Amino acid sequence: MTAPVRTRSSADLIDAEGPVLAHNYHPLPVVVARAEGTWVEDVEGRRYLDLLAGYSALNFGHRHPALIEAAHRQLDRLTLTSRAFHNDRLAEFAERLAELTGLDMVLPMNTGAEAVESAIKVARKWAYEVKGVPADRATIVVAADNFHGRTTTIVSFSTDETARAGFGPFTPGFRVVPYNDLAALEAAVDETTAAVLIEPVQGEAGVVVPDEGYLTGVRELTRRRGCLFVADEIQSGLGRTGRTLAVEHEGVVPDVLLLGKALGGGIVPVSAVVARRDVLGVLRPGQHGSTFGGNPLSAAVGTAVVELLETGEFQRRAADLGTVLRDGLTALVGSGVVGFRARGLWAGVDVDPAVGTGREIGERLLREGVLVKDTHGSTIRLAPPLTITEEELAMALGALERVLGRG
Numbered sequence: 047m048t049a050p051v052r053t054r055s056s057a058d059l060i061d062a063e064g065p066v067l068a069h070n071y072h073p074l075p076v077v078v079a080r081a082e083g084t085w086v087e088d089v090e091g092r093r094y095l096d097l098l099a100g101y102s103a104l105n106f107g108h109r110h111p112a113l114i115e116a117a118h119r120q121l122d123r124l125t126l127t128s129r130a131f132h133n134d135r136l137a138e139f140a141e142r143l144a145e146l147t148g149l150d151m152v153l154p155m156n157t158g159a160e161a162v163e164s165a166i167k168v169a170r171k172w173a174y175e176v177k178g179v180p181a182d183r184a185t186i187v188v189a190a191d192n193f194h195g196r197t198t199t200i201v202s203f204s205t206d207e208t209a210r211a212g213f214g215p216f217t218p219g220f221r222v223v224p225y226n227d228l229a230a231l232e233a234a235v236d237e238t239t240a241a242v243l244i245e246p247v248q249g250e251a252g253v254v255v256p257d258e259g260y261l262t263g264v265r266e267l268t269r270r271r272g273c274l275f276v277a278d279e280i281q282s283g284l285g286r287t288g289r290t291l292a293v294e295h296e297g298v299v300p301d302v303l304l305l306g307k308a309l310g311g312g313i314v315p316v317s318a319v320v321a322r323r324d325v326l327g328v329l330r331p332g333q334h335g336s337t338f339g340g341n342p343l344s345a346a347v348g349t350a351v352v353e354l355l356e357t358g359e360f361q362r363r364a365a366d367l368g369t370v371l372r373d374g375l376t377a378l379v380g381s382g383v384v385g386f387r388a389r390g391l392w393a394g395v396d397v398d399p400a401v402g403t404g405r406e407i408g409e410r411l412l413r414e415g416v417l418v419k420d421t422h423g424s425t426i427r428l429a430p431p432l433t434i435t436e437e438e439l440a441m442a443l444g445a446l447e448r449v450l451g452r453g
Contacts, residue, residue: 253389
């Protein structure tokens with residue numbers, strides 16, 4: 047007989063996953079059972095400082111009291127209606143999210159990939175109905191090394207062969223250009239272009255921050271050439287970079303904004319397409335939808351997230367602690383770190399391959415009680431909850447310094 051889950055060790059639980067779970071992830075060997083704030087605890091009671099924050103889904107930390115309270119209140123009233131009916135939480139969520147972002151209308155969805163897929167559909171429909179692109183000829187220009195999700199359409203324009211291999215045939219209608227290259231972007235845009243879809247900071251690629259002026263150039267180019275600027279802020283948005291949105295570092299307002307991850311407060315999956323009225327206005331009843339998109343529980347939690355961001359506290363914390371993070375990483379360059387890129391409380395750290403791969407560094411930090419995640423090669427990502435203290439951040443940087451010295 048299988049033992050109750052509560053009596054199983056971490057090793058037992060990891061072994062038990064093998065036969066019954068698809069092997070589409072390669073997690074670090076830690077089994078999280080409880081969490082609070084910036085700390086998680088495994089089955090045996092060992093504590094770890096979380097420097098990943100669910101790829102920014104936990105910007106406000108684990109179980110933030112205001113978000114948990116909002117969820118509990120809504121759980122006692124109403125959880126799901128589907129969009130077959132109205133619910134009493136959705137209007138406020140949409141109103142406040144539109145105001146926070148400076149745009150007009152909201153299309154609520156669930157996951158980040160859903161938001162991207164929705165934006166692709168909306169951009170194409172806008173191209174046919176508003177721009178006048180001939181039927182079925184709309185194109186979307188994207189950047190190399192992008193990460194927008196793993197659905198079949200999205201991997202069609204990925205340049206990551208791990209994400210693509212074995213999943214064709216691929217969806218047509220996309221043109222890939224180098225990131226941070228305005229000349230290449232200009233050359234790719236023509237009369238069929240519906241939109242330019244980019245991440246203001248490329249997260250999965252290793253927190254790649256474009257040159258100053260790139261986002262301004264994308265905004266100017268798309269406006270001049272009559273296509274949409276779609277900014278995927280699913281990882282970079284909602285406080286992570288020291289601003290509400292990463293595009294704000296250049297004072298840019300896109301036509302379409304994609305949000306997710308932190309929008310659900312680490313409690314429920316919530317995403318949204320936020321856009322100008324004339325863009326989202328092309329949708330008609332029955333043309334797009336989601337059973338869970340805009341459900342009352344998600345709207346309640348999402349509204350509570352917006353309330354936290356309206357104060358500006360978390361944006362300021364990310365900016366201030368981002369300076370501490372940058373200074374700490376600068377001190378490690380030449381001592382196991384060959385370079386890094388950072389914006390706000392978010393960094394991609396390139397470790398000297400002689401010291402170890404990103405995976406190996408992650409495993410060493412795990413033994414030090416710090417959780418990070420590798421990306422390509424010897425790069426690790428640091429994205430702690432925005433609630434982390436300066437002392438906790440110093441502790442994490444100290445752990446990184448120690449593991450780098452063991453190469």
